[in-house]
Amino acid sequence: MLTTNINNDFKVISNRRLTHKTWVMTLGGDTRAITAPGQFVNVAIPGKYLRRPISICDYSHERGELVLLYDVVGEGTEAMSLMAPGTTVNLLTGLGNGFSTDPSHDHPLLLGGGIGCAPLLNLARRLRTMGKSPVAVLGYNTAADSFGMERWFEEIGVEAFIATVDGSLGTKGFVTDVIREKGLPGDYFHACGPMPMLRALCTGLDIPGEVSIESRMGCGFGACVCCSVETANGAKRICKDGPVFRKEELIWK
Amino acid sequence: MDKSPLSVTLSGVTLQNPVVPASGCFGFGYGMAEFYDIDILGSISFKGTTRDARFGNPLPRVAECSAGLINSVGLQNPGIDAVIAEELPKMREVFHQPIIANISGFSIDEYVECCSKIDGEDQVAIIELNVSCPNVHGGGMSFGTCCESVSEVVKEVKRVITKPLYVKLTPNVTDIVAIGRSAVEAGADGLCLINTMLGMRIDLKRRQPVIANRMGGFSGPAVFPVAVRMVNQVAHACGVPVIGCGGVSTAADVIEMMMAGATAVEVGAANLINPYACKEIVEGLPAEMHRLGIDNLTDIIGIV
Structure with a gap:
């Protein structure tokens, strides 16, 4: 208990x-x-x-x-x-379970889309205290959606790049375009953002990683099973067994 | 030994208090045991169980309402054999009170098979039959909306079980008393009511139902007055113990439900917004009884 x-x-x-x-x-x-x-x-x-x-x-x-x-x-x-x-x-x-902080990964990529950037800040702080060298990539639709989070990452010594779909700020395109353009080294990725972005990362990045997903929830602590998702390991509750799932657990239909 | 002022008896099954988490709002209990010692509860009605494992309905399964919510989970459960092999052993580790087994089915055969299997489990004291499922052999109409189908399923299940059978009635009918009477005449030992009321919400921006399955079961404090009224009508008309259910959120609600005619009270939606809801209700009952001059809860059952 x-x-x-x-x-x-x-x-x-x-x-x-x-x-x-x-x-x-x-x-x-x-x-x-x-x-x-x-x-x-x-x-x-x-x-x-x-x-x-x-x-x-x-x-x-x-x-x-x-x-x-x-x-x-x-x-x-x-x-x-x-x-x-x-x-x-x-x-x-x-x-919820939260992100894993596996000590075997030295160069984690923190990939956020829109409001999905939020939980990556404390993760970055935790990874820094573990002596890791995380790099953040923050994606938005347009410059007006960016809330200046790159500065919060920089305050804790984590470099943060920005991508916008319309090119009004940072790299034009998606977080994957930044990874490619900057040649960011990464041995693991932690991501949170809209489902199309997470799908692209889970099916496109050839490094191991995990993503945080969301859904309408009833209770938030596993009692009502209103937020179940079918995974490679059977039905899981996003609120209790997630919200973070390893990329190979999720089924992208 | 003096009887506890909180204890109640359902068809020979004594509960230390009348507070029972309702099916579908508490899983198989062990997850909630992370939050408090669930052995303080009177019983637990476990997650609705069917013959086969079911994933249930697509998301979203839940919608906000004034003083309540709509859910359409679609009976997600691991199936009766996995419940017996995996869920009940985990439940028994943390819960040592009588268990209410909530059984669902889409055919008479399925109800009979599931009830027969769960009847053999020692800690299961009462079988609660969810008759709100559609009868796949009856044109998809819910078993619980017609006297004949309720009567038939109760008779067939009673043939194969030894434990008391409580039928959980749907409120989505024109005359719940008639349905309750049919269940009792067919052999039901008790009744539980109400299940959720069919409801719907629409996302105005998307111009689509909020719930992927379009509609779902409405529950929460908004349905409490309906539940009290139906419990009152059924308890006085049917002559068997009633488990009252629907929007109960406080110790005072438990007492109101009991005055209406309930012997025990299930708590559903309240658990979902506060995991400690049932604990707070159990702990709040003595003070509420004192305030209202109630010595024993059994004294107030059906006094209104």
Whole structure:
């Protein structure tokens, strides 16, 4: 049994807009149930029945803080954007398996698409403390979608490249174009982003890797099986057995 | 030994308290045992089990609603043989109370085969028959929406089992009392109600149903008043113990359901937004009973 309660009240420390759709929220509270980068929290939204699963961008047990990056895409995330500093928010924390940090890979590639860049930041921090040399590639549709995350990576000593589909910022094209153009060495990849991007990476990159996927969820902790995916190892719950799966586990039809 | 003020008895099966996680909201219990000691629960109605393994429906399977949710999981389960060989042993490691086995089927033969197999499992104390599945030999109509098909499936299952049989009734009918009476006349030892109400949500931007299967089962606090009303009607008309289910979220809801006529109470959707929901309800019952001047929960069953 877990010794930490995963259901905790947090206080909003800050909540600000980064782009036309992306926001960043910092919360203070008991983070102890979080054990790995790539885990997520399930946010209780006043007036909504179901919680909203949001990946953890960064956290610190010492400070008792966590950072969430989120796109406003519907009523739930719209309500999140209206939460002022000091607001109490109930979270289920430390959900999902998170990214692996296998010590045998020295040059991990961190590949993000849009809001999927979020969970790669804490992963980069963890890999740096392990003495690894990760490189990040952040993909967006257009310059207006970029929320300046490359600077956050650079602050922890991780080089970050940008790709935009329309070429308005960084390399024109996809994250794979950056890898090719820059000749980035990588012995493993960790990715999070839209499914077409993850499909391209899992079926196109010839290095081992893992991807974090998302879905509408009921509970977020494995009870309702509303987010099952068929894998090479049978039905898996995205919320509990994932959200991170090794590339060979996923079936791309 | 003095009887615990919280204990209740369903057809000879004594539960230490009336709080039972509903089928499909608690798996086989062992996953939830990561969060608290689930031995404090009265029982667990395990994940709806069919003869063969089923992946279930495509995603999305869940939709937000006011005070509730719609789900259309499609009876994902590993099949009765794997449940007996793999799930029940894991469940027994962390749960030592009587188990309610929720069995589903798409034909009479499937119900009979599954019930006969699960009846032999020691810790299974009650078999709960989910009759909300479509009858593939009956034009796809749900078994539970017609007195004749409910009666037929209950009679056939009763022939092969020794444990008490509770029929879980669907509320998507014109007269739930008539269906309940048919089940009891066919030999059901008790009734459980209500299953989810059929509902639908539409994604306005995509102009498509939110749920891939178009519609699904609506549950949560929004259905609680409907459930209380149906439990009240059925409990007073049918003369067998009733397990009340539908939108129960608090200890006060448990007491309301029992006053309506329920002997035990299942908790479904509440577990999905708070994994500690059933623990909080069990722990909250003594204070709620004290507040309302209730000495023993059995004193209030069906008093309204």
